[in-house]
Structures are given as structure tokens and as C-alpha cells.
Amino acid sequence: MKQPVIPLMLLCALSALLLSLPWLVPHTGALALAAFVPLLCADAMSRQYRMKRFWPYALLTFVLWNAATTFWVCEATVGGGIFAILANALQMTVIWGLFRLSGKLLRGPLPYIFLAAMWIAWEARYFDVDISWPWLVLGHAFAGSTHSVQWYEYTGVMGGSLWVWLCNLGFFGLIVSASDGNWRRWNGVARFSAAFGMLLAVAGPLVLSRLIYDNYEEKSEGTLDVLIAQPNFDPYHKFESMSQAEQTAVLLDLFDGALPDDSLRTAPVLLMAPETFTSDILLNDPQSSPTVRRFHSFMQQHPRTELLFGASTFEFFDTHASPDILARPYGGGGWMISRNSAVLENAQGECEFFHKSKLVIGTELTPYPKVFVPLDNWLSDLFGVPGLMGRCKGQDEVTLLHVGGDIPIGCAVCYESVYGDYCTEYVKKGAEALTVITNDAWWGDTPGYRQHLRFSSLRAIELRRDIARCGNTGISCFIDQRGDILSETAWWEPATLSGELNLNSGETFYVRNGDMVGGMCTLVFLLFVALLVVRAFLPRRQA
Numbered sequence: 001m002k003q004p005v006i007p008l009m010l011l012c013a014l015s016a017l018l019l020s021l022p023w024l025v026p027h028t029g030a031l032a033l034a035a036f037v038p039l040l041c042a043d044a045m046s047r048q049y050r051m052k053r054f055w056p057y058a059l060l061t062f063v064l065w066n067a068a069t070t071f072w073v074c075e076a077t078v079g080g081g082i083f084a085i086l087a088n089a090l091q092m093t094v095i096w097g098l099f100r101l102s103g104k105l106l107r108g109p110l111p112y113i114f115l116a117a118m119w120i121a122w123e124a125r126y127f128d129v130d131i132s133w134p135w136l137v138l139g140h141a142f143a144g145s146t147h148s149v150q151w152y153e154y155t156g157v158m159g160g161s162l163w164v165w166l167c168n169l170g171f172f173g174l175i176v177s178a179s180d181g182n183w184r185r186w187n188g189v190a191r192f193s194a195a196f197g198m199l200l201a202v203a204g205p206l207v208l209s210r211l212i213y214d215n216y217e218e219k220s221e222g223t224l225d226v227l228i229a230q231p232n233f234d235p236y237h238k239f240e241s242m243s244q245a246e247q248t249a250v251l252l253d254l255f256d257g258a259l260p261d262d263s264l265r266t267a268p269v270l271l272m273a274p275e276t277f278t279s280d281i282l283l284n285d286p287q288s289s290p291t292v293r294r295f296h297s298f299m300q301q302h303p304r305t306e307l308l309f310g311a312s313t314f315e316f317f318d319t320h321a322s323p324d325i326l327a328r329p330y331g332g333g334g335w336m337i338s339r340n341s342a343v344l345e346n347a348q349g350e351c352e353f354f355h356k357s358k359l360v361i362g363t364e365l366t367p368y369p370k371v372f373v374p375l376d377n378w379l380s381d382l383f384g385v386p387g388l389m390g391r392c393k394g395q396d397e398v399t400l401l402h403v404g405g406d407i408p409i410g411c412a413v414c415y416e417s418v419y420g421d422y423c424t425e426y427v428k429k430g431a432e433a434l435t436v437i438t439n440d441a442w443w444g445d446t447p448g449y450r451q452h453l454r455f456s457s458l459r460a461i462e463l464r465r466d467i468a469r470c471g472n473t474g475i476s477c478f479i480d481q482r483g484d485i486l487s488e489t490a491w492w493e494p495a496t497l498s499g500e501l502n503l504n505s506g507e508t509f510y511v512r513n514g515d516m517v518g519g520m521c522t523l524v525f526l527l528f529v530a531l532l533v534v535r536a537f538l539p540r541r542q543a
Contacts, residue, residue, distance in 0.1 A: 003049055011042035012057050016064035022141035023069040024447055026454075029145030032138060033167035033202060040112075040172040043100070058096040062089035070135060072446035080362050084133055095119055102528070105535040109173070110528075116165035117524040123161055124518025127419055130367035132358075134418060135451070138164040143454035146483035150212035151205060152461045153508040157420045158517040163205055170198045218481050219464065220502035224407055224433060226478070228272045228470045229254040232494040235441050235472070244278055248291055250494075251277070252298050258496040259302055268304050268404035274472035275310035275414050275439045276340065283315040283339070286351045296349040306346045306403055310413060310437045313341040313353070325369045326391040338392050340364060342411040342437055344401040352401050356413035357394030358422060364390040398425035407432065407503065410465075414438040418455050420462050421518075424511045427463050432503035434465045441473040445491065449475065457483035464508050466501040 018035035021028045039061050046054045066085040074081030099115040106114065119138075126134045134140075139160025142149040149160055174194060177183045183191065231251050233242070242250075255271055278291040286292050291311075299305050317323045318334045330336035340356040359365035366372050366389040376389045400408045410426025410433075417423070417436045426434060436456055440449035453475050460467050460483045467479040477488035478499040489495040 003051060004045060008042045008045060008057050009060065011038040011045075012061040013064065015039035015042075016061050016068065019061075019065040019141075020068040022144065023136070023451055026144035029142035029148055032141035032164045034171050035164075036168040037171050037175070040168065041175065043096075044176065047103075054100060055093055055097050059089060059093045062092040065089070066136065069447070069451075072443045072448035075444045075446060075448075076442040077362070087131075088133055088136065091122065095122055102532060105532050109169075112169050112172075114525070114528045116162075116169060117521045117528060119165065120158060120161050120518060120521035121525040124158060124515060124522055127421060130365070131361055133361070137161060140455060140458070143451065143458050146454075146457045146461060147213055148206055148209050149458070150209040150216070150461060150482065152458060153212075153464055153510055155517050156462050156510045156515050157458055158515050158521075162517050162521070163201075166201050167198075170201050174198060213482055216482055218466075218502055219504035219506055221432065221505055222407075222503045223267075223500045224403060224409075224503060225267060225269045225500050226272060226435075226468045226498070227255060227258055227269055228468060228476045228489075228497040228499075229258075230471060230474055230476045230489050230493070230495045230497070231274070231277075232473050232492060233441075235439060244280060244291060245294075248278070248294050252294070254494065254496050255298070255302075258498060259305070266304070268306060268407070270403050270409075270435075270468075271305055271307040272435065272437065272468060272470040273307065273309035274470050275342075275437045276312050277309045277472075279312040281311045281313045281341070281343065283313050283341075283353070286343075287349065292343075292345060292349070292351065295345050296347070299345070299347040303347060306344060308342060308344050308401065308411065308435060308437070310439070311341050311343050313339045313343075313355075315339070324393065325373050326366065326393045328387065328391060338390075339394070340392050340413055342401065342413050344403070344411075346405075354399055354401055354411050354413070355395045356392070356416060357396075357398070358416040358419050359390070359392050359394055360415050362389055364392040366391050398422075398429055400426065400429050400431050409433050409435055411435045411437060412459075414440075417452070417459055420459060420510075421515050423459050423463060424514065427465065427507055427511045430505070431465065432505055433501040434459065434463065434467045436467060436469040438469070439472040441471075441492075449473075449491070453477065457485065462508065462510050464506065465504060468499065468501055 015035055015038040018031045022032050042057055043054060063085065066089045070084060071081065073084050095118055098118060099111055102114050103111045123134065123137045126132055137157060139157035141164065142160050152159060229251055231247065231254065233247060251273055280291055281289040295307050299307060315337045316330060316334055317327065322335050324337055327335040327337050340359070342354040344352040361367055366376055372389065376387055380387050401411055402408055408430045410431035412423060412434065438452065440452055443449055453469070456467050456469055457479055460479045460481055464481045466481055469479065470476050474489050474491040474493070476495065476497050478486045480486055481504065487497060487499055489497050
């Protein structure tokens with residue numbers, strides 16, 4: 001029997017297109033609700049033709065999806081980008097392969113329920129492992145369609161993943177029923193129930209979201225004035241073209257030209273600068289940093305201001321033995337640990353630190369350090385270089401920064417804003433507003449920085465917190481508690497942006513209860529695994 005190769009490839013390409021568009025084009029999140037249908041149809045067709053190997057078609061779909069949406073990673077690192085695309089696509093293909101395998105032991109709709117539960121369980125786990133790349137979690141498809149998912153304050157982004165699978169399986173079920181003749185054999189009540197159930201699955205969350213959006217009132221228990229500076233330094237030529245002192249002068253000139261009259265100011269003003277603005281801070285002695293001293297001098301001239309900025313910081317340990325597996329030898333003796341930090345400095349020169357914990361693999365993080373640090377050390381010695389992998393060390397738990405000494409805020413450093421469940425920890429610790437500092441310039445003018453920006457809108461909905469976002473080259477913005485971007489800067493232009501954050505101490509259902517959708521799907525997945533084990537081995541025992 002001739003295999004339908006071309007139709008299968010076209011169906012896979014269509015699924016890849018429908019999956020990709022929500023990440024590339026704003027307000028197209030609804031396409032994800034049917035994006036898996038062509039792939040499911042291709043899978044069913046392959047079964048009809050008794051094809052033994054469907055995995056190349058599944059792999060094709062997922063490689064195309066990953067490549068179309070995250071190709072921009074190659075702007076920063078070609079090897080890392082290719083690895084991210086292929087590794088992520090391979091994991092998705094393994095999930096699809098397990099779904100195909102389950103079809104040999106389960107009947108009816110059970111393999112499809114297993115597929116949805118397994119996929120969501122994988123996504124939930126993907127947030128916590130060392131090699132973590134949850135950029136394409138299905139719930140993120142609605143980052144450009146925030147009016148559709150205001151109920152994320154109850155479910156978090158994993159609720160969106162569940163919605164995607166419910167709708168895709170529903171549409172596929174109707175197609176199968178129509179093609180095998182069951183639809184014609186159903187009575188009127190059955191047809192109405194199926195059609196109404198599908199309508200409810202698609203439209204119900206949309207209507208609920210609209211009601212929540214229209215009736216939500218911005219919570220305000222006070223406000224915090226914020227002034228964002230977007231210095232617009234090209235990170236690939238940052239230190240070749242300008243010294244740190246010159247960059248600091250550019251930043252402070254931006255602030256100086258935008259600050260209101262000091263004599264009229266009674267409340268604190270938070271000044272924001274981007275991630276990794278400076279690299280001259282030794283955590284053992286912050287005051288030895290020329291940047292810290294220059295900021296101190298500036299704020300003494302502008303009372304009631306405090307400055308939040310990103311820094312590549314270092315901590316020195318004068319010991320013979322390494323204090324941590326991530327430490328590197330430093331100078332003639334001792335060890336050094338690197339961190340990607342958010343620093344809040346006040347007019348007295350006092351500094352409060354938060355160290356980024358969700359680190360980028362390869363450039364900042366050596367995953368599974370007990371395995372890969374010795375390997376990195378061996379390769380480094382072999383090639384005569386200081387190190388091939390990044391070894392930043394993050395905090396063990398989330399802490400807050402305090403503006404004016406009594407206004408608690410959370411600061412997500414770059415990649416951390418992708419992790420919804422992680423960001424709930426800021427609110428649990430008492431954060432009344434959220435800030436994001438980032439440097440998305442590494443990716444150039446690609447969809448990457450726009451996708452990253454839109455994820456912050458989802459965090460605003462999940463937490464119901466105002467967000468001030470500062471990017472080195474943009475886009476910097478203010479986001480309200482409904483996820484709406486109130487004001488923003490242009491991309492790749494020096495700019496300042498002023499606004500205020502409404503302070504809110506309340507907690508959403510999602511903050512209080514965590515990722516219940518991911519937890520329930522993980523439980524369902526484990527129950528299915530147990531069922532599959534029983535189905536696989538019980539007949540042998542009976543024989």
C-alpha cells in the first residue's frame with residue numbers, strides 16, 4: 001500500500017504553522033485551540049495505512065514549530081540555538097511516541113487523554129529541571145491575547161495549556177465522528193450535546209475572561225513613582241565603544257533630564273536601569289565599586305530617589321578549598337563566585353541585592369553541576385580557556401527589595417519573568433508590585449524580545465500586580481494588573497519612561513494554591529502509567 005507521504009507532510013506543516021503564529025503575531029492565540037488537529041489527523045491517517053514509523057512526521061512538526069518561533073536564539077549563540085530547537089522538539093516527539101505506544105494497550109479516547117495529561121505534566125516539570133526551556137509552553141500562546149485569559153489568576157499559564165488540549169481533542173473528535181459515520185447515526189440529542197459541548201469549550205473561557213476583564217478594578221493601596229531609563233547600549237560592542245564610566249554618565253544624563261523638580265517631590269521615586277548594566281561590584285565590598293559611588297553621588301543631588309539596576313557581581317572567598325562547586329579560582333589564591341544581580345541602592349549608598357535564580361543554560365548556568373562542572377574543567381584545561389559554560393550562582397529562595405525602606409517589590413531578572421509559578425513567590429513574600437530588568441538586545445530585532453515582553457503581561461494577570469519593565473534596548477513599559485501595556489518605549493532607541501505602580505497586597509487564587517492544573521495532570525499521567533504497566537504485564541502473568 002502506497003504511503004501518503006505528501007499529505008502527511010502538508011498536515012504536519014499546517015500544524016507547525018498554526019502552533020507558531022500565536023508566538024509571532026499578536027491576538028492570534030485562538031489558533032492554538034485547533035493547532036494540533038492537523039497533526040492528530042496525520043497520526044490517524046498513518047494508522048489507517050498501518051505505518052510503523054510516524055515519529056519522523058511528529059519530529060518534523062515540532063522542529064518547524066520550534067525553529068519558526070525561537071530561531072532568534074541563534075543570534076546570541078548558534079550552537080545554543082540549534083540545541084534548544086532540536087532538544088525541545090525531540091522531547092515533544094518522545095511524548096508523541098509514548099502516546100502512539102499507549103494506543104496498543106488502551107482503546108477509545110483513553111490514549112488521547114493520556115497524551116494531553118502527559119504533555120501538560122511534562123510542561124509543569126519543565127519549569128523546575130536544570131535544563132529548562134519553557135518558552136513554548138502552550139499556555140504562553142495567549143501572551144499576545146491577554147483579554148482571552150484573565151482567568152489565569154486562578155489557573156496560571158498551565159490552565160491555558162489544558163484549554164488548548166481540550167479544544168484540540170474536541171475538534172478532532174468531531175472530525176473522527178463525521179468521517180467514520182457516527183455523526184449520522186447519533187440522534188438529535190447526541191448531536192446537540194456534542195456541538196454544544198464544543199462551543200462551550202471554546203467560547204466559555206472567552207466569555208468568562210471578558211467578564212473578569214470588564215469587572216476587574218485596579219487594586220491600589222498606595223502608589224510608587226517610577227522612572228525607567230533605556231540607555232540602548234549594543235551588548236556586542238558595549239565595552240569596545242564606551243567605558244563603564246561613560247555608560248554610567250549616559251544613564252544618569254537620561255535620569256537627570258526626566259526627573260521632576262526635586263523641591264516638589266515628597267514621595268520616593270524608583271529609578272530603573274537594565275540588567276547587567278555594570279560589572280564592577282564586589283559583593284564583599286560594594287562601596288569599592290566606582291559605579292555604586294557614582295550612583296550615590298547622583299542620588300545625594302536628587303533626594304528621595306532610589307536606583308534599581310542590574311549588575312554582574314562577584315563574591316571573593318579567601319580560602320584554599322573551593323567554597324562551592326560553581327566557584328572558579330581567582331588570582332593568586334582564593335575563589336570567586338559570579339552572580340547576575342539586581343541591586344537597589346538608596347541615597348545613603350546602602351545596597352540591597354537579589355541574585356537571579358532562573359539562569360540561562362550554558363551562558364549563565366552549568367546544569368547538573370556535579371556531572372558537568374568536572375567535564376567543563378577538563379575541557380577548559382584541554383583548550384586552555386577559563387571555562388566554556390557559565391557558572392553563575394543563584395539564590396536558594398526568593399527575596400524582596402524594599403523601596404523607601406517599607407515598600408516591598410519583587411524584581412524578576414530577565415529569564416525569570418517566563419516562570420509564572422516562580423514569580424508567585426514574590427507575592428507570597430509580600431511584594432506589592434513587580435519589576436522586570438532585562439537585556440534583550442542579544443537577539444537583535446527578532447520576535448524574541450517581543451515574545452519576552454508579552455510574557456510579563458501574563459505574569460501581571462496571574463499575580464494581579466502592576467509591573468515596571470526596563471530593557472536595555474527595549475521594550476521598556478508599564479503593565480497594569482489586567483495585563484494591559486499602559487505605555488512603552490520604542491525598540492533600539494535611548495529613552496526614558498515615567499509612570500506609577502499601584503501597590504496591592506492581595507493574593508490571587510493561583511498565588512495561594514499554586515499550579516493545580518499541572519499537579520492534577522501529573523497525577524493523571526502517573527495513573528495512566530500504572531494502568532499501562534498493568535495492561536502490559538498482566539496478560540503474561542495470566543498465561
